[in-house]
Amino acid sequence: MELVDLSLRFRGQPNDVVDQVSLAVGQGEVLCVVGESGCGKSVTAMALMGLLSPDYSIISSGNLNVGGISFDLTRDALPREMRGSRVAMIFQEPMTSLNPVFRIGDQICEAILSHGNVSRSDAMARAEEMLKRVGIANPAQRLFEFPHQLSGGMRQRVMIAMALANDPQVLIADEPTTALDVTIQAQILDLIRDLRDDTGMGTIMITHDLGVVAEIADRVAVMYGGQVVEQGPVRDVFENPQHPYTIGLMSAMPRLDRPGGRLAIVPGTVPAISNMPDGCRFRTRCAFATSECERRPGLSEFAAQHSVACHFAPLEENIGVTA
Amino acid sequence: MLAFLLRRILIAIPTVVIISIMVFGLQHLLPGDPILVLAGEERDPDVLEALREKYRLNDPVPVQYIAWVGNALQGDLGVSLRTNQPVTELMAEKLPVTIQLAFMSMVFALVIGIPAGILSAVKKGTATDYVANVVALSGLSIPNFWLGIMLILLVSVKWQLLPASGYVPPSEDLWQSVRTMLMPSFVLGTALAATLMRHTRSSMIGVLSADYVRTARAKGLRERVVILKHAFRNALTPIVTLTALLFGELVAGAVLTEQIFTIPGFGKLVVDAVFNRDYAVVQGIVLVTAVGFIFMNLFADAMYYVLNPRLRGQ
Numbered sequence: 001m002e003l004v005d006l007s008l009r010f011r012g013q014p015n016d017v018v019d020q021v022s023l024a025v026g027q028g029e030v031l032c033v034v035g036e037s038g039c040g041k042s043v044t045a046m047a048l049m050g051l052l053s054p055d056y057s058i059i060s061s062g063n064l065n066v067g068g069i070s071f072d073l074t075r076d077a078l079p080r081e082m083r084g085s086r087v088a089m090i091f092q093e094p095m096t097s098l099n100p101v102f103r104i105g106d107q108i109c110e111a112i113l114s115h116g117n118v119s120r121s122d123a124m125a126r127a128e129e130m131l132k133r134v135g136i137a138n139p140a141q142r143l144f145e146f147p148h149q150l151s152g153g154m155r156q157r158v159m160i161a162m163a164l165a166n167d168p169q170v171l172i173a174d175e176p177t178t179a180l181d182v183t184i185q186a187q188i189l190d191l192i193r194d195l196r197d198d199t200g201m202g203t204i205m206i207t208h209d210l211g212v213v214a215e216i217a218d219r220v221a222v223m224y225g226g227q228v229v230e231q232g233p234v235r236d237v238f239e240n241p242q243h244p245y246t247i248g249l250m251s252a253m254p255r256l257d258r259p260g261g262r263l264a265i266v267p268g269t270v271p272a273i274s275n276m277p278d279g280c281r282f283r284t285r286c287a288f289a290t291s292e293c294e295r296r297p298g299l300s301e302f303a304a305q306h307s308v309a310c311h312f313a314p315l316e317e318n319i320g321v322t323a
Numbered sequence: 324m325l326a327f328l329l330r331r332i333l334i335a336i337p338t339v340v341i342i343s344i345m346v347f348g349l350q351h352l353l354p355g356d357p358i359l360v361l362a363g364e365e366r367d368p369d370v371l372e373a374l375r376e377k378y379r380l381n382d383p384v385p386v387q388y389i390a391w392v393g394n395a396l397q398g399d400l401g402v403s404l405r406t407n408q409p410v411t412e413l414m415a416e417k418l419p420v421t422i423q424l425a426f427m428s429m430v431f432a433l434v435i436g437i438p439a440g441i442l443s444a445v446k447k448g449t450a451t452d453y454v455a456n457v458v459a460l461s462g463l464s465i466p467n468f469w470l471g472i473m474l475i476l477l478v479s480v481k482w483q484l485l486p487a488s489g490y491v492p493p494s495e496d497l498w499q500s501v502r503t504m505l506m507p508s509f510v511l512g513t514a515l516a517a518t519l520m521r522h523t524r525s526s527m528i529g530v531l532s533a534d535y536v537r538t539a540r541a542k543g544l545r546e547r548v549v550i551l552k553h554a555f556r557n558a559l560t561p562i563v564t565l566t567a568l569l570f571g572e573l574v575a576g577a578v579l580t581e582q583i584f585t586i587p588g589f590g591k592l593v594v595d596a597v598f599n600r601d602y603a604v605v606q607g608i609v610l611v612t613a614v615g616f617i618f619m620n621l622f623a624d625a626m627y628y629v630l631n632p633r634l635r636g637q
Contacts, residue, residue, distance in 0.1 A: 051540055055448070084543030091534060091541075099535040101556050101632060111542040146632040162542065 001025050001087065001170045001202055006062035006073065008047055015276045018044050019226040025170060025202035032205045032213040035223035038270055041206045045172050049089050050077030067169050085115040088163035092175040094156035098147035105143030108162045115166050130161035134191060153184035157191070164195060170202045177212060189216050210253050214238065222246050225270060225281035228299060232306030242308040242315055244286045288312060288319055324628060331624045335617050342613040347388050350602050357600040361404050378404065395610065401603035410607040413592065420490055421589035424511065424580065425573050427504050431512025432519055432569070437562065440523025445550060447528060455520065462517030467576060471510045471583040478506060488585040507584040511576045515569050522565050526558040533557065559630055567623035574612050
């Protein structure tokens with residue numbers, strides 16, 4: 001799946017909340033999209049799925065290519081027939097993402113029946129198989145339970161079972177582990193990785209947790225203020241971050257190998273979307289900003305597959321800064 | 324389910340007792356002497372005294388109450404002071420009329436109110452929403468009697484499409500019965516529809532932004548299924564409560580509507596009884612209405628149980 005040049009804004013706001021974002025995820029690959037709250041990562045995911053209401057948001061550019069079928073997002077969203085079948089999504093809030101009044105089995109079945117011409121009993125059998133696959137004990141019995149009878153981790157497993165019931169090519173996971181405690185988090189990440197290995201689906205994982213990124217990502221895209229500021233293989237980005245914002249994020253991460261001392265922070269706060277500076281959106285918080293940064297830096301590849309949106313990249317060569 | 328309902332019924336019993344005391348007590352606080360009404364021109368103190376004795380009006384009030392409750396429990400609500408007919412018989416005669424009116428009004432209210440509420444929630448902030456809200460506000464503001472009289476004037480007098488008044492039992496002529504009841508139940512139903520629409524709208528708006536509705540869309544379900552199944556099922560609880568509570572408004576509205584359309588129902592019976600100081604009839608009607616109201620609430624409780632799986636586990 002490939003997203004090219006997505007820009008969108010909310011009605012009544014002058015600036016784009018998602019600004020010329022391009023992302024691509026290949027078969028069997030995990031792409032992590034990281035950034036602070038409000039950087040546009042979830043909105044990008046919702047736009048991909050066609051879940052944004054045109055009443056509130058206007059998509060001004062963007063093309064989506066899913067398995068060779070391409071859409072102009074300014075005209076059509078991802079069609080209903082592909083939602084939940086070719087591209088599936090799971091969410092941050094497992095406690096509230098399942099409908100409280102319907103049985104688990106019925107909710108999974110519904111996803112299967114709305115995309116395939118199968119009988120109800122076949123769909124039920126498939127639902128049971130999926131529950132088993134996501135590691136739920138007694139799947140045959142769980143099918144007939146209601147969401148409130150399950151724990152948060154189990155509900156997220158059910159969401160995953162439901163999302164993968166139609167063998168999607170791409171799974172979009174919007175902070176799937178944020179609401180869960182750490183042990184369950186690890187289990188869910190393991191599960192997603194296993195399922196990726198089994199099915200070869202591409203995964204776009206949205207997160208603000210660099211630990212999750214290190215755990216699971218093949219590639220990572222760092223977003224700031226609605227723009228992708230750095231993108232590349234996870235190793236390259238972690239070991240050789242090039243955007244001042246990425247460097248800030250990395251040094252703000254507590255590390256076991258360097259105990260003691262104060263945690264570094266990225267100074268300032270993200271400006272409100274109505275207050276975004278022209279040019280480089282990070283320049284108001286950037287230690288290296290000059291007048292040149294009033295001109296918008298393009299995302300350009302500075303090493304193999306590793307691209308960054310900063311006039312001074314590579315930083316070491318140009319201004320003598322290393323992470 | 325059974326234990327849940329039994330508990331609700333047990334809770335309802337004290338309510339019924341209190342209502343019966345209030346019904347009985349209020350009658351004695353009303354000014355006017357029923358014996359004078361009953362005796363008519365007769366003013367002989369002996370005759371009046373004999374009548375008082377006959378209807379046990381000289382007994383202490385608590386004794387009268389106990390006697391009344393005892394009889395009521397055996398299905399005897401006394402006889403009308405005016406016509407000497409048993410109250411239960413009078414009610415059995417009038418009740419089906421009002422039940423038909425109430426039922427048809429409820430159908431109007433639900434068929435208009437709920438879809439309008441859903442539509443205006445889904446189209447929130449659009450012209451459709453505004454039109455629906457203006458219509459609902461008019462429905463709430465226009466008095467029943469005015470709408471009733473206007474309808475009679477237009478539909479019956481001017482266009483001569485429907486009968487202006489009266490009642491035909493459905494057993495006699497179903498079509499004619501429905502035709503006669505159409506205007507009164509429309510008048511009564513639209514007022515309830517407005518309330519119902521407003522509540523459906525706000526309930527649906529709340530539910531439409533729920534995470535599980537987003538999940539339903541992400542699954543690729545048709546928008547119709549998302550709204551009518553996933554959202555509406557969750558929006559139903561307050562709507563059911565309201566529908567049960569509207570039963571009270573329905574009875575109150577029936578009194579007025581039956582007067583306008585001269586329908587010989589429960590409402591007309593109670594108005595006549597109050598004007599005639601017909602104690603027994605008023606007591607019987609108020610008691611039956613109150614018990615009916617309690618049953619509607621019991622029904623609503625049972626519906627919660629059906630609608631909300633979280634209750635079932637307990």
